Amino acid sequence: MKLIGSGTSPYVRRTRLLLGDRPYEFESLDIYGADRDALRARNPALKIPMLVDGGRTLYDSRVIARYLSDKFEHAPLSWDQENLLTLVDAANDSMVALVLSHKSGLDIHDGATFHELQHERIARAMTALEDVAADGAFDAWDYPAICVYCLVDWAEMREMFDFAEHAALRGVRERHRGQPMVAETDPRRAG
Ligand SMILES: N[C@@H](CCC(=O)N[C@@H](CS)C(=O)NCC(=O)O)C(=O)O
Known part of the structure; x- marks a missing residue:
């Protein structure tokens, strides 16, 4: 898995805390500066985080949390x-x-x-x-x-x-x- 985000975003941080010590790669983007084109190429919503797993890219921390919950068989949220x-x-x-x-x-x-x-x-x-x-x-x-x-x-x-x-x-x-x-x-x- 690869998580694309930044070191300052609270939405990226919650995903990192949810992933904990599971193995994944973290790529940090400067979304308002040097890495804007990389963001454009990866997410038409132009937001972070994104999670890449296999051939799939997921947008939005809440969707990512649902995906991880399914993948790791956690109980769903009430x-x-x-x-x-x-x-x-x-x-x-x-x-x-x-x-x-x-x-x-x-x-x-x-x-x-x-x-x-x-x-x-x-x-x-x-x-x-x-x-x-x-x-x-x-x-x-x-x-x-x-x-x-x-x-x-x-x-x-x-x-x-x-x-x-x-x-x-x-x-x-x-x-x-x-x-x-x-x-x-x-x-x-x-x-
Ligand atoms: N609903 C999204 C919100 C993500 C979000 O707003 N991320 C901010 C960084 S903290 C962002 O990418 N903002 C870019 C913009 O608003 O142009 C999620 O939960 O992932």
């Missing part, structure tokens, strides 16, 4: 867990959109409808995740916990969210920071 992943992805996608807006020179606090919709979605989704985290939904190191860990750690690194009022989400990070491959995949280590 519908409640799928909903939690949708909340994680909603918050993370909106944060990525705001980071790109900021990198484009826009003021993400200018009151523009596009920016306000992202801020509102992030606030709602993070509050919902905080509530279930407080009830122990991410206490076990399973795929939903991995995705929450990657979101919280990346949001903190990018200064995209103030966790002062979200003690349970901070707790998920503290609880799992020693899990296998977490230190090795820290986005702060990527150039």
Whole structure:
């Protein structure tokens, strides 16, 4: 298997944490710079991660997780867990959109409808995740916990969210920071 991604993407990191110590090759792409053509050649959606296995290329971390779950005969996620992943992805996608807006020179606090919709979605989704985290939904190191860990750690690194009022989400990070491959995949280590 080959995983194509980057050292900073939270979606790539969750896939690396799911793969753990299984053997695979990791190829890092600079998707907004030197490796843009390589990305264009491999994924018309122009996003990372991608997983290549045999003759098949899979796009999207959630599809990759489903594929790996089938391949390694893990129990499927429950519908409640799928909903939690949708909340994680909603918050993370909106944060990525705001980071790109900021990198484009826009003021993400200018009151523009596009920016306000992202801020509102992030606030709602993070509050919902905080509530279930407080009830122990991410206490076990399973795929939903991995995705929450990657979101919280990346949001903190990018200064995209103030966790002062979200003690349970901070707790998920503290609880799992020693899990296998977490230190090795820290986005702060990527150039
Ligand atoms: N739903 C996708 C989201 C992946 C995603 O947004 N990746 C970002 C990197 S963190 C990306 O490739 N962004 C490129 C872009 O938005 O142009 C997944 O779960 O894999």
